[in-house]
Amino acid sequence: RKEVEQDPGPFNVPEGATVAFNCTYSNSASQSFFWYRQDCRKEPKLLMSVYSSGNEDGRFTAQLNRASQYISLLIRDSKLSDSATYLCVVNDGSRNAGNMLTFGGGTRLMVKP
Amino acid sequence: GAGVSQSPSNKVTEKGKDVELRCDPISGHTALYWYRQSLGQGLEFLIYFQGNSAPDKSGLPSDRFSAERTGGSVSTLTIQRTQQEDSAVYLCASSWGTPGEKLFFGSGTQLSVL
Secondary structure, eight states: OOSEEEOOOOEEEETTOOEEEEEEESOTTOOEEEEEEEOTTSOEEEEEEEOTTOEEETTEEEEEETTTTEEEEEEOSOOGGGOEEEEEEEEOTTSOGGGOEEEOOOEEEEEEO | OOSOEEEOSEEEEOTTOOEEEEEEOOTTOOEEEEEEEOTTOOEEEEEEEETTSOOBOTTOOSTTEEEEEGGGSOEEEEEOSOOGGGOEEEEEEEESSOTTSOOEEOOOEEEEEO
16 A cells, blocks of 8 residues: 555546545655645646644645544635645654655546636 | 746756756745655655754655765755656645645756656
8 A cells, every 4th residue: 555645547627627536645754745736848846835723724624534544625616726736744753764754646637627 | 026936947957867856835835845745646756854853755666766865955956867767747835844744845846857
């Protein structure tokens, strides 16, 4: 089993739709969680951190479920510009400092007019 | 500079040749990471530098790969005797130095080994 797993997609949704992605992680001791966004042929950029109580940033909502070991990203009112790959990142505090962050393979989102 | 700078942006080389990839991190960032991303795959950790500490080389796939960071700033990733399976995007990232915090990525070097 991969340490961080994501459905690769693609998720094809119309503009204005609500879409949600899940990401599961295997290490129950994982300490912090992030969503990064990566546009085609570009570098990843931090979208948002994921807090235990859940957090919202505009149209984006991130949630953490420690019992089931997954995090989620909800995007409301999808825009064409939301089309990208969304990377789930988990901080496994038990490893060497450099290797603490484990990246999922990403979920590709395509928003259509 | 304002962001993490990597060069070259593209590198095409022949199998067996050595290549050097450069990363110039954000000024003041003490932590520097190298990752590799193959098509459709997640990021694979290669090596990590933090200040003057010994680098974490646990992700380097073979002894053909090495990296150094001079003066706590610019880093060079060297791949000797390149193989076709080395073809990937090599991404550099830097941060203020707290493990697991936000990373700022460069735009990467697309390496193609023919």
